[in-house]
Amino acid sequence: MRKNALKRTHGIVCLVLAGLAATGCQKKPAAPPAGAGMQGMPVQTVAVTLAPVPQSSEYVATIKSRRSATLQPQVQGMLTQIHVQSGDHVKAGQVLMEIDPRLQMATVESARATERQKKAVFDYNAVEIERQRKLFEAGVTSHDAYDQARQSYDNSKADYESAVGLRKTQEEQLAYYTIRAPFDGVAGDIPVHVGDFVSSVNSPAAILTTVDENKDLEAYIYVPTERAGQVRQGLEVDLTDTNGNLLEKTKIDFLSSEVDSTLQGILVKAPVHATPEILRTAQMVKARVVWSTTPMAVIPVLAVTRQGGQSFVFVARQQNGHWFAHQTAVTLGDTVDNTYSVSSGLNAGDKVIVSSTQFLVNDMPVIPMGA
Numbered sequence: 001m002r003k004n005a006l007k008r009t010h011g012i013v014c015l016v017l018a019g020l021a022a023t024g025c026q027k028k029p030a031a032p033p034a035g036a037g038m039q040g041m042p043v044q045t046v047a048v049t050l051a052p053v054p055q056s057s058e059y060v061a062t063i064k065s066r067r068s069a070t071l072q073p074q075v076q077g078m079l080t081q082i083h084v085q086s087g088d089h090v091k092a093g094q095v096l097m098e099i100d101p102r103l104q105m106a107t108v109e110s111a112r113a114t115e116r117q118k119k120a121v122f123d124y125n126a127v128e129i130e131r132q133r134k135l136f137e138a139g140v141t142s143h144d145a146y147d148q149a150r151q152s153y154d155n156s157k158a159d160y161e162s163a164v165g166l167r168k169t170q171e172e173q174l175a176y177y178t179i180r181a182p183f184d185g186v187a188g189d190i191p192v193h194v195g196d197f198v199s200s201v202n203s204p205a206a207i208l209t210t211v212d213e214n215k216d217l218e219a220y221i222y223v224p225t226e227r228a229g230q231v232r233q234g235l236e237v238d239l240t241d242t243n244g245n246l247l248e249k250t251k252i253d254f255l256s257s258e259v260d261s262t263l264q265g266i267l268v269k270a271p272v273h274a275t276p277e278i279l280r281t282a283q284m285v286k287a288r289v290v291w292s293t294t295p296m297a298v299i300p301v302l303a304v305t306r307q308g309g310q311s312f313v314f315v316a317r318q319q320n321g322h323w324f325a326h327q328t329a330v331t332l333g334d335t336v337d338n339t340y341s342v343s344s345g346l347n348a349g350d351k352v353i354v355s356s357t358q359f360l361v362n363d364m365p366v367i368p369m370g371a
Contacts, residue, residue: 040365044355053296053341061221061287063279067213072206074176076199090181101177111170115163122160125153185213212281217272221287222265236290237270248274297342303354314353314360316368327362
């Protein structure tokens, strides 16, 4: 029995060894290649191209009219009539306001009376000198009497002419009590009221109103002195509103030869031809001065993502026959329509992903579709 047991044990051991040997002879399968089992995400791509991109700087511009007048009184007195309201369209010569003229009218009447008095004396002396001339020629009067008559005539003539000049001056002064529009335009703010005492003192309080002709407008732009070597006539200027909407394209046609000591800037002007409904006098807008145009890479706005203040795009790149989304940091420039200009980070021909960017991570498999 003992021999039989040993035989059974030996047989089991042989079977185990044979199984182990058979297992060791089988070939181990090779590991699948990296990424071969991962499904790529279909994405739209756009090839990076070079386009002319303007190099520009943005400033604040003030719209001004070439014909703009600030009306101040040239006489003093109480304001008795205001015939217009702020914003009214006025015609050249139209009466805007009236200052009480009664004191000046009395002065004019006094000057006229003085003129009549001087005229009477002058007329008498004109007759007298003619009479003395005839008597002198007839030998009735002396030469001395004739000379006195001629002197009286000359004095009365000078007095009369002086009185005429004084009367005209006072009448012209009377016209200043009626404030008229100097040209066709729009009346500005009217800070005064009927009953106010106005004076010719040159101060902000003496302003009656303004009249602006809402055409022949100009954009006043102060360019920093650091740009003195670049600014010149003919540079393009884009005028935009606060939302960035283009209002008008124009060009610099005036360049000041001096630097404004207060703003430390150089005044440049650009003509504005927009209608009054778009741009008005004293309106402030943004002015983008275009210094030059340079070919740069441009990409759609939708391709850009931002993380921590840094701008990125996903570029589809091929590796071992498979496409991956590679996250690339870029430096953005100005916007051109619906694209960004890129100063660094991309090359012409790169395939930039423009769809599903919110679902992408760096080196994620993708299936490019598009250019």
